[in-house]
Amino acid sequence: MNLNEFQSAIKQGIPAALPPELPYDTDINHAPVRKDILSVSDKKLAIRNALRYFDVQHHAILAKEFAEELKNYGRIYMFRFRPQYAMFARPIDQYPARCQQAAAIMMMIQNNLDPAVAQHPYELITYGGNGAVFQNWAQYLFTMKYLSEMTDEQTLVMYSGHPMGLYPSHKEAPRVVVTNGMMIPNYSKPDDWERFNALGVTQYGQMTAGSYMYIGPQGIVHGTTITILNAGRKVEKTNEGLAGKLFVTSGLGGMSGAQPKAAVIAGAIGIVAEINPKAVHTRFSQGWVDEVYDDLDKIIERIREAKAVKKAVSIAYQGNIVDLWEKLADSGIDVEMGSDQTSLHNPWAGGYYPAGLTFEESKQMMAYEPEKFRLKVQESLRRQVVAINRLTAKGMYFFDYGNAFLLEASRAGADIMKSDGTFRYPSYVQDIMGPMCFDYGFGPFRWVCASGDPSDLDLTDQIAINVLEKLALESPAEIMQQMHDNIRWIREAKQNKLVVGSQARILYADCDGRTQIATAFNEAIRLGKLKGPIVLGRDHHDVSGTDSPYRETSNIYDGSSFTADMAVQNFVGDSFRGATWVSLHNGGGVGWGEVINGGFGMLLDGSPECDRRINMMLHWDVNNGISRRSWARNEGAVFSIKRAMEKEPRLKVTLPQMVDDQLLENLF
Numbered sequence: 121m122n123l124n125e126f127q128s129a130i131k132q133g134i135p136a137a138l139p140p141e142l143p144y145d146t147d148i149n150h151a152p153v154r155k156d157i158l159s160v161s162d163k164k165l166a167i168r169n170a171l172r173y174f175d176v177q178h179h180a181i182l183a184k185e186f187a188e189e190l191k192n193y194g195r196i197y198m199f200r201f202r203p204q205y206a207m208f209a210r211p212i213d214q215y216p217a218r219c220q221q222a223a224a225i226m227m228m229i230q231n232n233l234d235p236a237v238a239q240h241p242y243e244l245i246t247y248g249g250n251g252a253v254f255q256n257w258a259q260y261l262f263t264m265k266y267l268s269e270m271t272d273e274q275t276l277v278m279y280s281g282h283p284m285g286l287y288p289s290h291k292e293a294p295r296v297v298v299t300n301g302m303m304i305p306n307y308s309k310p311d312d313w314e315r316f317n318a319l320g321v322t323q324y325g326q327m328t329a330g331s332y333m334y335i336g337p338q339g340i341v342h343g344t345t346i347t348i349l350n351a352g353r354k355v356e357k358t359n360e361g362l363a364g365k366l367f368v369t370s371g372l373g374g375m376s377g378a379q380p381k382a383a384v385i386a387g388a389i390g391i392v393a394e395i396n397p398k399a400v401h402t403r404f405s406q407g408w409v410d411e412v413y414d415d416l417d418k419i420i421e422r423i424r425e426a427k428a429v430k431k432a433v434s435i436a437y438q439g440n441i442v443d444l445w446e447k448l449a450d451s452g453i454d455v456e457m458g459s460d461q462t463s464l465h466n467p468w469a470g471g472y473y474p475a476g477l478t479f480e481e482s483k484q485m486m487a488y489e490p491e492k493f494r495l496k497v498q499e500s501l502r503r504q505v506v507a508i509n510r511l512t513a514k515g516m517y518f519f520d521y522g523n524a525f526l527l528e529a530s531r532a533g534a535d536i537m538k539s540d541g542t543f544r545y546p547s548y549v550q551d552i553m554g555p556m557c558f559d560y561g562f563g564p565f566r567w568v569c570a571s572g573d574p575s576d577l578d579l580t581d582q583i584a585i586n587v588l589e590k591l592a593l594e595s596p597a598e599i600m601q602q603m604h605d606n607i608r609w610i611r612e613a614k615q616n617k618l619v620v621g622s623q624a625r626i627l628y629a630d631c632d633g634r635t636q637i638a639t640a641f642n643e644a645i646r647l648g649k650l651k652g653p654i655v656l657g658r659d660h661h662d663v664s665g666t667d668s669p670y671r672e673t674s675n676i677y678d679g680s681s682f683t684a685d686m687a688v689q690n691f692v693g694d695s696f697r698g699a700t701w702v703s704l705h706n707g708g709g710v711g712w713g714e715v716i717n718g719g720f721g722m723l724l725d726g727s728p729e730c731d732r733r734i735n736m737m738l739h740w741d742v743n744n745g746i747s748r749r750s751w752a753r754n755e756g757a758v759f760s761i762k763r764a765m766e767k768e769p770r771l772k773v774t775l776p777q778m779v780d781d782q783l784l785e786n787l788f
């Protein structure tokens with residue numbers, strides 16, 4: 121399809137004539153069949169809902185087809201309408217659009233659905249098993265059409281993948297406002313997602329899936345590298361580094377696929393179990409994992425070799441993580457660090473494959489015998505914890521990777537609790553990300569070069585290095601380690617071949633770093649040094665974006681970790697300070713009902729207005745979270761917010777008074 125045909129297809133939206141039915145492509149990594157949760161009258165409602173997108177003349181054919189999809193897959197994806205042009209992030213000027221901001225959003229949407237990037241591209245799932253960009257292809261087609269028509273005096277409103285429409289607004293307003301999975305609080309249990317998603321009225325947007333900000337596993341490699349490096353600092357005795365040390369974990373999916381690469385960048389030996397052969401193949405063919413084995417004895421032999429020569433290497437075990445843990449516990453090999461990144465935020469619908477069943481057996485059972493499957497998952501989690509406990513007893517440092525492993529293991533009755541009712545093991549946010557990064561404002565800042573030109577990415581890398589090196593000269597001791605880790609990361613980023621999909625980069629940075637890098641990019645666009653505009657954004661997994669008591673806010677100890685004011689305030693505050701689009705989600709990361717998270721995208725076009733937006737919005741976007749962390753009495757955050765107030769006299773944040781705990785001793 122040439123460019124003209126592509127542009128006409130976008131502008132057309134839903135085609136007037138029914139496109140031909142498409143064969144079901146078995147080479148694609150498809151989403152698991154979702155469980156059959158709707159009653160007969162609900163099923164009729166789901167079909168009635170789906171048909172709303174189409175001219176009545178097609179209803180008779182489509183009603184039957186959608187009923188089949190519901191029966192076969194548990195959802196209506198409208199496969200027939202999947203566009204036949206190649207799906208990937210094109211250079212921004214190839215999108216048919218009346219304003220550049222809308223074209224940038226189209227580019228980001230297509231990147232999230234690129235088969236090289238997305239986990240289940242035909243079901244519009246980007247990562248995490250159920251992290252959806254849209255619920256069905258009609259929503260995609262409508263949205264792209266609206267974006268091709270909109271001016272910078274309109275805002276597109278997205279209700280969980282459904283484009284409600286274009287509404288008059290103004291130039292400074294966000295072009296798109298996205299909400300995903302916003303539920304009445306009492307209707308936010310996992311089965312509510314199954315039911316309301318099957319009805320076609322809500323979706324699980326995860327974090328960067330339904331907000332069009334996913335940049336492939338690179339987005340997470342950096343955070344994972346920081347985590348492994350700092351986990352290493354916890355186990356090392358004499359600053360000896362990670363050479364010859366073993367990190368064991370699971371998952372080669374959307375985010376988890378970053379682990380082997382990050383382990384090698386950090387200098388360790390990384391072994392990652394993955395049950396899905398397609399996921400193993402994807403990461404191996406992308407060079408994100410060095411070696412693949414399906415024989416546990418060979419893996420043990422290979423680990424002994426790598427340990428002996430202290431060589432950093434990444435190894436995939438194609439099989440179940442429980443079998444790997446049990447083998448390691450029996451083998452006597454020293455495992456220094458361990459974690460888990462199965463998708464336990466979604467344990468009953470394909471996020472976790474229990475030991476003792478093949479991959480295919482699990483898929484069948486979860487769809488057709490869901491209760492039996494639930495019991496299998498719980499039994500498997502109990503076994504997994506027994507093996508992990510044996511290794512931690514011998515000195516392994518184990519941490520929860522924000523995937524609800526500890527939570528689900530505890531619900532399964534595994535031996536994972538201490539006598540005081542808390543978990544035996546910390547989460548990576550409690551021990552590492554929270555106190556070392558988020559409390560100081562460091563988080564996963566990212567950008568995408570909208571020209572699609574790799575030389576633009578090289579130049580932005582260099583600009584970022586220059587800015588950070590300059591900032592590091594004056595950084596206080598409290599953040600020096602972070603600055604050095606991040607400078608090392610960005611210097612090595614290109615040679616680590618991290619790009620999958622759009623020309624994107626992630627870099628952990630604090631408020632000063634983010635603002636100064638963005639301003640320098642804007643200047644380079646203005647001066648014509650960069651060939652195109654830049655899209656700024658971040659993961660929702662950040663300082664201010666996410667309220668999640670088992671992850672991002674797990675190191676908040678004033679009781680407020682179960683509130684969601686910070687994430688909602690962030691979304692609203694970003695929207696009127698200059699974001700190009702904003703999003704607010706229920707459920708990313710640790711599960712439906714367990715988290716509220718939000719994010720933004722901002723197009724830098726070189727204009728002076730952009731400089732103003734960068735300063736205003738990024739300042740709020742970071743300092744909102746630092747303020748809340750400071751109010752929760754986190755020392756690093758108190759330090760950081762005081763520093764921020766010294767720099768910006770208009771910032772006045774309420775500071776906590778510290779209480780002498782002795783005063784509380786005999787009160788009750």
Ligand SMILES: NC(=O)c1ccc[n+]([C@@H]2O[C@H](COP(=O)([O-])OP(=O)(O)OC[C@H]3O[C@@H](n4cnc5c(N)ncnc54)[C@H](O)[C@@H]3O)[C@@H](O)[C@H]2O)c1
Pocket residue numbers: 239247248249340343344370371372373374375376377378393394395396399439440441442461462463464465466470471472473474475521522523524661708709710
């Ligand atoms: N990487 C991070 O920094 C980070 C941060 C926070 C949370 N998480 C969480 O990590 C989890 C994984 O994210 P993802 O995007 O990679 O999800 P994903 O679903 O794409 O990948 C998980 C992988 O685990 C595999 N798997 C499931 N059960 C298994 C088993 N028993 N043995 C071996 N493999 C098994 C699946 O086949 C799948 O490929 C999610 O819950 C996510 O929220 C990751």
